[in-house]
Amino acid sequence: MKDDILLTVRSVKKRFGRREVLREIELDLKSGHCLQLGGPNGAGKTTLLRILSGLERPDQGLIDCGDGRIAWKRIRRRLLEQTLYLHQQPYMFDGTVRYNLAYALPNRLSANEREERIKQAMDWAGLEPIRNTSAKELSGGERQRVSLARAWLRQPRMLMLDEPTANLDRESRRRTLNLLTSLKETGMSLVLASHDPLHLSTLIDRCLLLHEGRLVETEPFKIMPLSPSHLPSPMRFTA
Amino acid sequence: MKDDILLTVRSVKKRFGRREVLREIELDLKSGHCLQLGGPNGAGKTTLLRILSGLERPDQGLIDCGDGRIAWKRIRRRLLEQTLYLHQQPYMFDGTVRYNLAYALPNRLSANEREERIKQAMDWAGLEPIRNTSAKELSGGERQRVSLARAWLRQPRMLMLDEPTANLDRESRRRTLNLLTSLKETGMSLVLASHDPLHLSTLIDRCLLLHEGRLVETEPFKIMPLSPSHLPSPMRFTA
Amino acid sequence: AEEYPKNIIRLATTTSTDNSGLLAALLPKFTEASGYEVHVIAVGTGKALRMGRDGDVDVVLVHARATEDKFVAEGYGEKRYGVMYNDFIIVGPKDDPAGIRSAKAVTQALDLIAQTQSLFVSRGDDSGTHKKEQYLWNKSETRPSKTWYREAGQGMGKVLQIAAELDAYTLTDRGTWLAYHNKSPLEIRFESDPLLYNPYGIIAVNPVRHPDTNHDGAMALIKWFISPDGQTMIGEFRIGKDQLFTPSADAGEFAAFSKAY
Amino acid sequence: MESLSESTVNALALLFSGNAELWEIIGISFRVSFIAITVAVPPALMTAFALTYLHFPGRRLLISINSTLLSVPAVVVGLTLYILLSRQGPLGEWKLLFTQTAMVLGQIALSFPILAAMGHAALQGVDRRAWETARTLGAGPLRAFSTVIREARFGLMAALLAAFGRIIAEVGASMMLGGNILHYTRNIPTAIALETSKGEFSQGIALGIVLLVLAFTLNALLQNFQGRGHPVS
Amino acid sequence: MESLSESTVNALALLFSGNAELWEIIGISFRVSFIAITVAVPPALMTAFALTYLHFPGRRLLISINSTLLSVPAVVVGLTLYILLSRQGPLGEWKLLFTQTAMVLGQIALSFPILAAMGHAALQGVDRRAWETARTLGAGPLRAFSTVIREARFGLMAALLAAFGRIIAEVGASMMLGGNILHYTRNIPTAIALETSKGEFSQGIALGIVLLVLAFTLNALLQNFQGRGHPVS
Numbered sequence A, B: 001m002k003d004d005i006l007l008t009v010r011s012v013k014k015r016f017g018r019r020e021v022l023r024e025i026e027l028d029l030k031s032g033h034c035l036q037l038g039g040p041n042g043a044g045k046t047t048l049l050r051i052l053s054g055l056e057r058p059d060q061g062l063i064d065c066g067d068g069r070i071a072w073k074r075i076r077r078r079l080l081e082q083t084l085y086l087h088q089q090p091y092m093f094d095g096t097v098r099y100n101l102a103y104a105l106p107n108r109l110s111a112n113e114r115e116e117r118i119k120q121a122m123d124w125a126g127l128e129p130i131r132n133t134s135a136k137e138l139s140g141g142e143r144q145r146v147s148l149a150r151a152w153l154r155q156p157r158m159l160m161l162d163e164p165t166a167n168l169d170r171e172s173r174r175r176t177l178n179l180l181t182s183l184k185e186t187g188m189s190l191v192l193a194s195h196d197p198l199h200l201s202t203l204i205d206r207c208l209l210l211h212e213g214r215l216v217e218t219e220p221f222k223i224m225p226l227s228p229s230h231l232p233s234p235m236r237f238t239a
Numbered sequence C: 001a002e003e004y005p006k007n008i009i010r011l012a013t014t015t016s017t018d019n020s021g022l023l024a025a026l027l028p029k030f031t032e033a034s035g036y037e038v039h040v041i042a043v044g045t046g047k048a049l050r051m052g053r054d055g056d057v058d059v060v061l062v063h064a065r066a067t068e069d070k071f072v073a074e075g076y077g078e079k080r081y082g083v084m085y086n087d088f089i090i091v092g093p094k095d096d097p098a099g100i101r102s103a104k105a106v107t108q109a110l111d112l113i114a115q116t117q118s119l120f121v122s123r124g125d126d127s128g129t130h131k132k133e134q135y136l137w138n139k140s141e142t143r144p145s146k147t148w149y150r151e152a153g154q155g156m157g158k159v160l161q162i163a164a165e166l167d168a169y170t171l172t173d174r175g176t177w178l179a180y181h182n183k184s185p186l187e188i189r190f191e192s193d194p195l196l197y198n199p200y201g202i203i204a205v206n207p208v209r210h211p212d213t214n215h216d217g218a219m220a221l222i223k224w225f226i227s228p229d230g231q232t233m234i235g236e237f238r239i240g241k242d243q244l245f246t247p248s249a250d251a252g253e254f255a256a257f258s259k260a261y
Numbered sequence D, E: 001m002e003s004l005s006e007s008t009v010n011a012l013a014l015l016f017s018g019n020a021e022l023w024e025i026i027g028i029s030f031r032v033s034f035i036a037i038t039v040a041v042p043p044a045l046m047t048a049f050a051l052t053y054l055h056f057p058g059r060r061l062l063i064s065i066n067s068t069l070l071s072v073p074a075v076v077v078g079l080t081l082y083i084l085l086s087r088q089g090p091l092g093e094w095k096l097l098f099t100q101t102a103m104v105l106g107q108i109a110l111s112f113p114i115l116a117a118m119g120h121a122a123l124q125g126v127d128r129r130a131w132e133t134a135r136t137l138g139a140g141p142l143r144a145f146s147t148v149i150r151e152a153r154f155g156l157m158a159a160l161l162a163a164f165g166r167i168i169a170e171v172g173a174s175m176m177l178g179g180n181i182l183h184y185t186r187n188i189p190t191a192i193a194l195e196t197s198k199g200e201f202s203q204g205i206a207l208g209i210v211l212l213v214l215a216f217t218l219n220a221l222l223q224n225f226q227g228r229g230h231p232v233s
């Protein structure tokens, strides 16, 4: 299963107004790999993750998740099916914590299975005491945990994580690392945008830096040089 | 100016439904001091900061910011005048980045002064290139930077920072540290809730941990023990 | 599409016949006798005739003689049958500022109103009453002027209310007045002039033009209205002790009618 | 003149004594308006959704046109439909004039712009992450749509109430299209208009109060479903 | 029957040829409705704000009552004011009946519940952090209030348009309180009602079109101020 390429990205571009945020994105995402996406604020990390999840439409370029060249509409549907994007600021549906978790469950499960899995997710994320609280009222870290628990319940093929450990306390970070590690072992691919990758460093297979709208390879833990002038010229990567 | 006590908090309580989030908060905040507020997710850090900023009403207890015992309505007005609360997830007004910054300026300034200060704030936060972007579209880090720039423009007596460095890149964190250090030197008091206080460690005068609704003193960098059972019994602090 | 059932007759009529309660008193008897049900659509004379012209109703009962004749002449309606009449009156404030109580003729009454510039409220809605009023102003020597003449553009009941509020004169049919006079501070200030005669006619919509109207029903209704039974009932209809309408159907017409249908 | 309180009491007495004619009028009112709103809601919601989530040419124009439709007087709506449905009109074949169906059509035309305009405003107020989160959590477009609607339910309910209030109380179009025929198309507002035109004010007020009482009951019921009625701050 | 397009052309020709009587009617319509909405907006906004941001006993009840008021037929509003203002009524001294002032009062009563209910829904949709951020950045209650209103302007504009559309097009109350007196209180909707009651359908339609054209122009102007008309996603 490993080494399957789940996602191929070629010369993807995206602009907002007159600002070219992504100029030429080239990327291959392998099954069971974790890719760390670095870059300063406003570099385009969120934009790229959203494109890879089918939430944002690129202006140009090719994205292939196993179906070859198809129209964006179909690619979009495939991406939405296969990936899960974890918002940088998670959105909670109006309802209890339990409602928010149940939302992510696949339809085909039986009532018992659903209960079982929701219970597991709550235990993992420590949400049991607040299962009936309105999710809109949760603290920052609790929201982040609900968001991660939803990802675990959904179990997509690819997981796009936008700052998953921001707002989490130390214990939750440890658990998140464990969770992501086990998910990765099942063959799930992860793309991680984070300014604090330290907590998840054992997870990361490769580090990429978004520099002037291109992806450049960089060494782990040097992902945020203050002056990026010495960087190598852009090239293609296989994560 | 230093060592003035700006804020005295006595046995403040707050519950949400049946959950007692704050049980017995005792705190003195001195001018020019920085206090780090620790505690796991859902401990009540945000709730406490919001109470201290006049945004949330405590169920019980005494808060004194120099006027003695007065009705909550008046305390609230005083707190709103003297403190600024930096939301854990900053809110951007519908408008450009420039509009959002200008909002925080005191009214009494002349047009020239306003321009000057907005320019300084933009330079500091690196917002010049996106001054006319709609603030609702900003990236996570950019929002955080606008939020900090607004705090600098407002220059309150006390600053309540809720996860100010989450989502910030390395350079922005460095600048934030510089900013907060210089603000502190002018006599401003800071209360900082953060799961990543490392970046701001040189700033912190004292660390407090929210434990079961009470504040307990702890050593810097040990603020988040995984099992808080060995903690000392609650006591009163002067920060 | 839902077919309008054949036992239903659609009657467009003026508000005066409906609001006075006449139809509510008469029609159940007709239904009992004939089996037809009557849907009453109460609107102004102009609109009632318009509905007949477009074939949206089966029969019309209105009071605007000249317009009715034109309606028949243009082939929209079959034949006009006289049913009943009442008369118009001028009502006004108790103290009668224009002093029309002593007027000899209705035209003189109107002249007095104009000369004293007393407020006068007009229907202004092209109804039978409005047409009559315009006819009377034309007969008189003076013309309305904006300063004291108010065109309300509403039904008779509303105009009576407006006149009451403004302490103004107005021309009304006796039927509506009798229905209202208990609630109104106004009083009859002028009556009994041959020019104020107000006849009501009933006309079936021309089945040649509109084959899908309920012509049989329309004829049954007309027949009943002009039959001795119907005529008696019209004559016996009272509000309090006042008779509202005087039956006026032509017996010869009824005889001819009975022969034909 | 009968006093207001007196006529209120009389009206309620009539209502609860099961006066058949009154209940018939009430029944017609609610039947017609319920059908109209039921038919109008789905396309109006779709329109509101399209205006909120789809970029397409002429979008702004459509919004403008829709808000303009809000200012179409009911009599004009009634008149236009009247001309269409009259025997002479293009749809005269259907023989709908002076039936409840015609009233339903009129009320649909009246409620649609309100539902679409207010629905648009309500959906516009929902964070776009609601839609995205639903989709990325595996919801199909339909489920995501219903999730967004759920998030906007407070505003949508206001839209529903405003639209229902408008048509249940509307007199111009009902009068013109239904003809105010007793037992068939006389509903509460046309009955009120009739009574007041006869100068029977207290009857009119009484019917108005009946309408109010029923509307209030309905509202209270709906608000229970609505949930988020608590203040923001 | 004159065709629809023909009467449209005729109406517009009348409009632009400066037909005095037509423009007088238009003037009365807009004058009355503008004054009414100007008077109604501030208290309605206050109410909406209180419903959104203040906890007070009876809040839910007030919301229910307000939504219920949406279903009050215009004729009932008209009738109630009529009884108050008539000679026999408690305010008969003022001699307001059948004046434009009476029409203004009626339209205020009609627009208030719409403005309050839709305004409440719009304000409820604004993130509570908007208010908090404003206050904590040093804005006084008044400035924070106007900031929240600015954030909700899309929904509030929809409320304004709906309310204005309702009263500019409303016929029942205007007819009853104004009396449809030519040169004094005849406005567009009552004029339309009059024309159609005469069976002059094309005249009625023509006036309706005049109203539409003017409403559309007004809408287009307002939308320019509004700004956030772009789709959410």
Ligand SMILES: Nc1ncnc2c1ncn2[C@@H]1O[C@H](COP(=O)(O)OP(=O)(O)OP(=O)(O)O)[C@@H](O)[C@H]1O
Pocket: A016, A017, A021, A039, A040, A041, A042, A043, A044, A045, A046, A047, A048, A088, B130, B133, B137, B138, B139, B140, B141, B142, B167
């Ligand atoms: N919808 C939009 N309209 C206009 N500009 C946008 C939009 N979305 C993003 N941007 C801009 O594009 C740039 C890239 O944004 P993005 O959110 O991808 O950055 P990021 O790398 O995730 O930053 P951060 O580390 O701060 O989260 C930013 O400057 C942002 O202001």
Ligand SMILES: Nc1ncnc2c1ncn2[C@@H]1O[C@H](COP(=O)(O)OP(=O)(O)OP(=O)(O)O)[C@@H](O)[C@H]1O
Pocket: A130, A133, A137, A138, A139, A140, A141, A142, A167, B016, B017, B021, B039, B040, B041, B042, B043, B044, B045, B046, B047, B048, B088
């Ligand atoms: N308005 C509210 N209604 C109900 N519960 C609330 C409300 N606000 C906060 N809570 C609950 O109170 C607890 C404390 O919340 P608070 O936001 O203060 O935590 P925190 O210490 O800031 O957590 P984090 O580190 O995750 O930001 C949480 O469990 C939260 O769910």
Ligand SMILES: [Mg+2]
Pocket: A045, A046, A047, A088, A162, B139, B140, B141
């Ligand atoms: Mg980002």
Ligand SMILES: [Mg+2]
Pocket: A139, A140, A141, B045, B046, B047, B088, B162
């Ligand atoms: Mg918090």
